[in-house]
Amino acid sequence: MEYVNLKGARVPVLGLGTWQLSGAQCADVVRAGLDLGYRHIDTAQAYNNEEEVGVALAGSGVARDDIFLTTKVWYERIAPGELQRSVDESLTKLRTDHVDLLLIHWPNAKIPLGDSLKALAEVKAQGKARHIGVSNFTVALLKEAVEVHGVDLACDQVEYHPFLSQRPVLDFLRSHEMFLTAYSPIARGEAATHPTLMRIGEAHGKSAVQVTLRWLLDQANVVAIPKASGEKHLKSNFEIFDFKLTDAERAEIDALTGNRRLINPGWAPAWDAA
Template sequence: MNIYFQKTNQRTFGTFPLTGDELRDAMKIAAEVGYRSFDTAQMYENEKETGDALAELGFDRDEICVTTKVHPDNFTEEAFIPSAEESLKKLQLDYVDVLLLHWPPIGEDIAPSLKLLEQAHAKGLAKNIGVSNYTAQMMRDAVKIIDTPLVTNQVEFHPLLNQDTLLAAAAETGIPLSSYCSVARGEVFKHSIFDEIGKTYGKTAGQVVLRWILQKGVSINTMSTKRANIDANFDVMDFTLSSSDMARIDAKTHTEYRIVGEDLVPWAPKWD
């Protein structure tokens, strides 16, 4: 099994856009529910608060998996390693379990930032490295550019968006996908099919969506501040969607509802 899946148990608690007491309280609840994998980023501007919360939780280092991401503004020889070291300082860690490139660089020449990421790994700043928001072609190029395995490509992934091209690239390159916007920021709840399917399993619409993602071979990244939702998001390992229900949900991907595009993020590439 891929190291990212092993370390996260396929479920990660995301921290965006939380800060302050809201972040600390949510992470405490997530830990009580069972989460041991936490995701942050330089761009979120909450690494220090995430580190403070982790310190308060008091887990042994090998109990947790911490992911952070390097901001594209730091994709330079001068800034990359210092920025990663600053992230570790804020997180109060000697290393992160997974260090990601948050976006492809503008202009989409991915080689320089990938090589800097590999340097960070060689220096011991991260146990594992990966990318986020890479296209299928970028995934194919990446495995030719560096020798260090990439443990994930974190992308927008939910049943209202067809990501078959990325799934095929994951199978081809050996770079598994992990999801963000897993419930399409609530858009999935406007579609009755997920609630209908959920009733047959005694699960919520959101749990059906997350289970569908997992059965696609994609690990999930979710965030909530409400205990009931945090618990429900974690409680998705005790049922399996039938092949017919998977197919019904697959059909919804043709909705092509994409949240993250160039209008929202300047680094967004031309998606597959």
Template sequence: MNIMFQKTNQRMFGTFPLKGDTLRAAVAAAIDAGYRAFDTAQAYGNEADTGLALAESGIPRDELCITTKVTVENFSQERFMPSVEQSLQDLKLDRVDILLLHWPTPGGDIRLSLELLQDAQERGFASTVGISNYTAAMMRQAKQIASVPLVTNQVEFHPLLDQRKLLAAANETGIPLSSYCSVARGEVFKHPLFAEIGAAYGKSAAQVVLRWILQKGLPINTMSTKPDNIRSNFDVMDFTLSSIDMGRIDAMNAVGYRVVGKRLIPYAPDFDV
């Protein structure tokens, strides 16, 4: 089974943009809520804080699923492997469970970064590898280049953004999607539909959105610093949205709201929508 789709890993706690004591308190609350999967990245500047927080938790290593991502500035022969070794040192690990390329290589030539990613896995630095923010066309290219399984393409995925092209590419290539910005950094709460549907299930608007993502077949990645919200985001496995409600939420794709694009990341690719 794909490591991300194991029951304990379908709900991942994201660490961006947390640092220091705030991050450590949030991770402790997430551990207490039941989270065992944690997501960080070189670009977040918090791998050392994340490593310390997880070490302090006392949770056995084999119960944790830890993801980090290599930043584009390190996509070179000279910098890639030293950067991964530094990530492992900061995280206090001899390997991560999932190592991702944080973005496609600017300019579109993705071969070298994928080859370096595979090399990192072959060296034992990562149990599995994957990609992030790849377009559908790039997913097809990656499938042709990679000689090892790519366990995910981590992308922005929430009800306010139509990602049907990426879902189709995932089915075609066998590279599953996973979700970040799962509640569109709060934008979903401006739309009353989610709270309205939640009322029928005794669930919050956020829980409805997260459950919709899970039922679309994607693991979710959420972040909060509030213990009640951390626990609420985790408690989304005890109800199932009806096909009618799934369809009502699907229709919200027409809003076309994207959080992460060239405005925030100048080297972001031209996304499919």
């Protein structure tokens, strides 16, 4: 495993995303992932699977301190008081007294950002979150959080894959010693059949998905959390640490980046230009 080491956090660069996993399948996948060597698990209140993740963690036999666990507070619950109550609910479901990273899942223009960040910082001060951050924040929102409100954030979790540039966000995060967590890193499966990625994969005896993950993790301050629905994909996603892309191959993939955004709900902020 490779790691991002920033602000006292040692984050496995490859995590297991659990979005759209539920019930017994979620618990089974998380448990199988831990058995294979995954040590970074990502969930959220809105996924409605924190309880299953907690069951898997408790029964895994892996020491809690060896797991980097992330959850997120839903954007409708980030007001002071409500945010803290929400975190307590998550900790109960996850069967732990802390998470390693706690994120605001989406910004909410109806709730003052400073108030939400203050509540988030209080949770950290209470030891219920070792690190705090945000998700789906633009550069403007990151600037407000860090430069206006002075909150020490660890990361921004955003959609990031070869077809969506996140250069403005990445530049800001790197300049503030923060990391980017890439969700939907294989573009909901689109990367799996892209001709360029498939051709590069053939040269290494790897799949297009493995090439995509390797491209992401070759970038400074980038972590990826692909979802896997079973052991086959868990294993395949994990087998990316035994090869390297050439400079020319990375440049080819870089040239694919554009503005192909797949996650854009009605409550999303005004995104940065590519």
